[in-house]
Amino acid sequence: MNDVTPRRVTSADVARLAGVSRATVSYVLNNTPHQTISAGTRARVLDAAAGLGYAPSAAARTLRTGRSDVVLCLLPDWPIGHEVGALLANLSAELDRAGLTFLAHPGTRRPAGHLWRSINPAAVLSFRRFSAEETESMLGAGVAPVVAPLSRPDTPEGPQQRIGNLQAAHLAAAGHTRIGYAYPDDDRVRAFADPRLEGVRARCAELGLAPPLVRTVPLEPEPAAGVVREWRASGVTAVCAYNDEVALAVLAGRETPDGPAVIGVDDIPAARLATPALTTVTTDQAAVAVHLATAVLAAVHGEPEPVLDLACAIRVVARASA
Amino acid sequence: MNDVTPRRVTSADVARLAGVSRATVSYVLNNTPHQTISAGTRARVLDAAAGLGYAPSAAARTLRTGRSDVVLCLLPDWPIGHEVGALLANLSAELDRAGLTFLAHPGTRRPAGHLWRSINPAAVLSFRRFSAEETESMLGAGVAPVVAPLSRPDTPEGPQQRIGNLQAAHLAAAGHTRIGYAYPDDDRVRAFADPRLEGVRARCAELGLAPPLVRTVPLEPEPAAGVVREWRASGVTAVCAYNDEVALAVLAGRETPDGPAVIGVDDIPAARLATPALTTVTTDQAAVAVHLATAVLAAVHGEPEPVLDLACAIRVVARASA
């Protein structure tokens, strides 16, 4: 008669099977520096561990060391789409390579303090800024707070601004002088929309163009058509959109094929399938993931954040719409 | 001079401040049944805990009880988009309400055995089927395996089949008799594409129509145009697409406005912005989230899986394209 509850295999089981002490098992499996283990013993331990299918308890390890190998990512409450999905997948793979476990928590509205207080993650990655007390509290608990550089509205030369820059530059290079900006109809994405718009403004000013004519564009054809008429009346011949989706709304709002040129952001799958095919600014999510991963690793090891340039990961995909 | 490392506040700190034993603190905070605590003591403990900002260590609790309050969701390696994002957000909120912590792990390719073995989650939620040994292994470890009913190819009346059913029914109701199926050009989504196609086939047979003419449609305009020409030559007047994105590809492939009618799945934001606006089958993600949450809760409590009907959460959104 077997046990009804087949207990978890612990390092003690491995030790017993290998004929050594539990400490030795720990030293071998973590190959602790400054510990001398004979080759034979090491092999016996590794064999025993593999044979029993031993996997250390994250709970016990976390309890002992005070820190887990989890990187907790707090997802924002705005809709996560194709590009964020790709980013998460790449980031997970990247951190996995460094021995960290990437876990994402979709945003509950309430303050996530409870979460990282109980999980004891190595780092917390967020897309919004932390409050001063949050930061202090996390540092006090030994948790490394990391804010995705994607969403730093404070730097005037941040990646979001660069996106706007490229949009405006592309339109200007095509000869457009009066530019509109299609602002999203969703308050939750302001943190992204504002710096992008800022980037467009800056580039327009730099090129001696009039500042962009900003209008909020809902994701419905009829209201969008109204906005497009407004732009046409004001002499706007090209539009930077917050998003590919907003850009598609602008396209849908054009009553005639000679409407304003449009450039979006993200290169979602639908972009190349639109008529006309949507010109857009894309971000190399794999490169961003690598960047974020190194930032997280640096924070975990207490090193200063590396200054890496994301500019090269952002580029224009020229298609028919602009 | 303060401590340089401000230690974590433990239940012992709470006990000391409240002037009771640690056991009492535990009984109060977990309000353990069959334990009688006087109102005064209870209040003192709660005050002390609140005052110190006490949050129990998930690691220690997990170590002691053998099970954590985490629901681990293994994300598949196919691209997660708008609809999965919404599902995760809803699901997280729903489980949060039940006191469970929802954490998603974007799919690393390697078998995720290591992950749930170390995290000790209350349940593991996956979108693909578990192998027999995986299931056995998890049950042995006391972890509840849950497979999202969205992705059960085995039930002939599953939700995915119903999506195909509705697509075909909508086209047939509009008078179409020769139907095409636009199959995705991505092996990773076969688990969804096949049952949907099966649903289309079943409905066609039921209505006495010829079986759908299946073609793989890449997400590029030119190849899609080739497939559309093929369909037209074969007398196909309407197409069920795996996806809204595939549907948009078919729309993009129509050289003339009188091309085949098209119906997609998901109602992504770009659907209503296409020309013509895309008719599609949408799923109420909030309802699905509630359903999944109850399934997870039942599994965690060892109850049999509740049989809930998802059919009412799936409906056609009629627009101009079909």
Next chain:
DNA sequence: CTTCGGAACTGACACGTGTAACTTGCTCGT
């Protein structure tokens, strides 16, 4: 007055791990 039972609480152990401190042979320099 004794006894008994429940209310209200406490003491102590176990969960599985990492690691500092200690032990035991054995080699080698003098």
Next chain:
DNA sequence: ACGAGCAAGTTACACGTGTCAGTTCCGAAG
């Protein structure tokens, strides 16, 4: 010949929690 020093391990403790088994106190039943 003898201790120094190092390789190769082991013993023991701490991390923070849940909970079983007691312990004390006190009112009420016999």
